[in-house]
Amino acid sequence: MKINKCVLYISILSLLLTSCFKGIHVDCVIHNAQVHTMDAENTVAQAIAFHKGKIVEIGPERQILNKYTADEEIDAQGKDVYPGFNDSHGHLLLYAQQKLSLDLHDCLSFDEMLVRIERFASRNPNKTIVGKGWDHSLWSQKELPTNERINDLFPNRAVVLYRVDEHTALLNQKALDLAKINLNTQIDGGEIQIIENKLSGIISDNALNLIETILPQYTQEELSKAILEIQDELLQYGITGVHEAGINFKDIALFKHLIQTGKFHINLYAMLMATPENIEFARKNGPFQYKNLKIQSFKVMADGAIGSYGALLKSPYSDNLETNGTLLTSFNEMKRIALLSEQFGYQMNTHAIGDQANFLTLQIIKEINETNKDHRWRIEHAQVIDSSDLSKYGEYGVFPSIQPTHAMSDYRWVKDRLGENRMLFAYSYKSLLKQSGMIAIGTDFPVEDIDPFTTIHTAVQRTPIEGGTAFKTAEGISLEECIKGMTIWSAWASFQENEIGSLEAGKDATLVIFESPVKSSTSYSSNFANTTFIKGKKVYSVE
């Protein structure tokens, strides 16, 4: 008996050992997790195996653990696992430039801004002073500022201060002189403000192109360093992809350089500004892919922003009857770019905030939809839409690309600008989703905070993260819809649904284990990634 028992034990042991050795070898298994796949059935599983950057299998705990042996086995201790989040509308380059310039965010008065400028000026004695992020709606005096006091402080040094929306800047006289802007300067699709026959220093939209030559030129090293810092920030939030909303020709080289260093892992879907050089690039390359950089779209600016009266409305602003806003690109030019996009197999992603800008853009997309139903053309922001135009989103297959935090930053003052009637169809994310079936969701960083949990909170709860009155709660979307907007729908919005956006066998192992449960409740709670993988590579870990 004893011998028999012993033989039995040995044979069980050897069976176990051989089954271990027979286990299929993979790079990594994450188990004891809540794996939210975001697939068509919204499957939630316990374990996931991946190898050489691709997902091999997702399934129940025992099934995965029995079948695979892994170089790295991670016990997620019940934590949530999601596909890596995408920011469907952000500005890495602008954010990098912001990091290299004077930060004026959260200045609560013009005086505070002056203090920050003086401090920055003494530390950076040579270059033109560039500040970013002021927002006069936070000041007790809510009018746009003028440049007199800055002229007194800096008579011989150029100062350029961008408003938070980047659609307006305040320049001192020295900067105006260097940019050769005077009372006679004419500009299409922009404004050079004149008050009592004097330049106030405020310029907006296309007028900003006039100051490009006086801005300090940052080196590739400076920009790369800043972008890698931003990448760290993104990865710690579980953001593994960004739709970069508007780059120029020289920026393509910068991103290729960054990728070649082996340090830049973010999936970057870049929209090209429709400049002649970029159009030639697209004509030559068509849809372009260089490792984790993908280019298949043009960004077109139909109008400006509501805050600075630049968004193009069908009728005048309710608190400024003298203006309807500004059309930044003529209808014919938008149409020309649309036809080129169609020819190159590109998307046209149009910044359209006001109802008239949306109307005009929808007109153009209508024609494209007649020949190509799967064009996936996007309207970026889609903030104010006339009731008669809303259904066109569904009819013409337009992809709304929205930023829920904008609604919460704007609602303190936006009712004054738009009036009650237009508010009925403003920031209507639920209605847009009903029309289109999918929405792409982003933050517009650095205009808004990069934190995707702020996006979740504002999209679902429709209150600012610091609390306060809810805003158009009926237009809130569910947690699941919001996450889809940052994962699978965002992937669709960038022609990448076969590679990313959901956790399914064969797709990229681009995923995040979050520190805390991913949820939305009435009060905002922060959350961060515990571990972030891009194509199977661990790119961030709290350890």
Ligand SMILES: [Zn+2]
């Ligand atoms: Zn933007």
